[in-house]
Amino acid sequence: MLEITPIPTLSDNYTWLVRQPKNGKAAVVDPGEAGPVRSALEGMDAELSAILITHHHHDHIGGVKTLAQGNVVVYGPADSNIAGITNPVRPGDHIEPAELFIDLEIIATPGHTLDHIVYYGDGILFAGDALFAGGCGRLFEGSAEQMQHYLATLRALPDNTKIYCGHEYTLKNLEFAAAVEPNNTRLASRLDQVRSQRARNGITLPSTMDEEKATNPFLRWDNADVAASASQWAGRSLKEPVEVFAALRQWKDQF
Numbered sequence: 001m002l003e004i005t006p007i008p009t010l011s012d013n014y015t016w017l018v019r020q021p022k023n024g025k026a027a028v029v030d031p032g033e034a035g036p037v038r039s040a041l042e043g044m045d046a047e048l049s050a051i052l053i054t055h056h057h058h059d060h061i062g063g064v065k066t067l068a069q070g071n072v073v074v075y076g077p078a079d080s081n082i083a084g085i086t087n088p089v090r091p092g093d094h095i096e097p098a099e100l101f102i103d104l105e106i107i108a109t110p111g112h113t114l115d116h117i118v119y120y121g122d123g124i125l126f127a128g129d130a131l132f133a134g135g136c137g138r139l140f141e142g143s144a145e146q147m148q149h150y151l152a153t154l155r156a157l158p159d160n161t162k163i164y165c166g167h168e169y170t171l172k173n174l175e176f177a178a179a180v181e182p183n184n185t186r187l188a189s190r191l192d193q194v195r196s197q198r199a200r201n202g203i204t205l206p207s208t209m210d211e212e213k214a215t216n217p218f219l220r221w222d223n224a225d226v227a228a229s230a231s232q233w234a235g236r237s238l239k240e241p242v243e244v245f246a247a248l249r250q251w252k253d254q255f
Helices: 035-043 144-155 170-180 185-199 209-215 224-234 241-254
Strands: 003-009 013-019 025-029 047-052 073-077 087-089 104-108 117-121 124-128 162-165
Touching (some): 003 035, 013 035, 013 162, 104 144, 144 209, 170 224, 170 241, 185 209
Parallel strands (some): 073 087
Antiparallel strands (some): 003 013, 013 025, 104 117, 117 124
């Protein structure tokens, strides 16, 4: 079993350290800073062999240049100008980061950025800023149509998929979700739990796809209560899933 450890970086980012206990080899996902990653590697007696990048925002790649020394392989989106990528990947590709004994599929997730990809395999999703616990990334470069389409693809992954995303946004996301769905009892219970975790400065990740499908409004565009709330906010009847999703994203931006 791989060991997956969160490394807090910057103000609210997570870099994920993936260690193979059989040999001590490790990969990191989206290293926004080098210092905390190096400290974590030393503390776990882990040898960095690969870096996985989801998109070009600096808070996800700021530590790449410093960390990518020696034989470290750097995976990242082919359609990007990220410096330091040694192994560009495209949607549908599969990678096996050196000596971690895991096969990861590359899934395109444009919307937050046009080059955004995620890594999925063995019940694990490294989601970057595509899908958050309780939310999704802002639309900086892509369209609502693109984002809703890829979220539908991710929503179809198995319910037990563990989701490792790039930020500690869960509490704020669920507070918005509760405004959208005030009568969702599972959401209310999750929000209480997350409030307790954050009061202790606890980490709220990973989440699961089952949990997201039940409580994340950005995966619930076809739920009648979510559609009704989005329609009320928009001031018009929203029939199509992408219309509901777009309204939710705009609402969240102003929340």
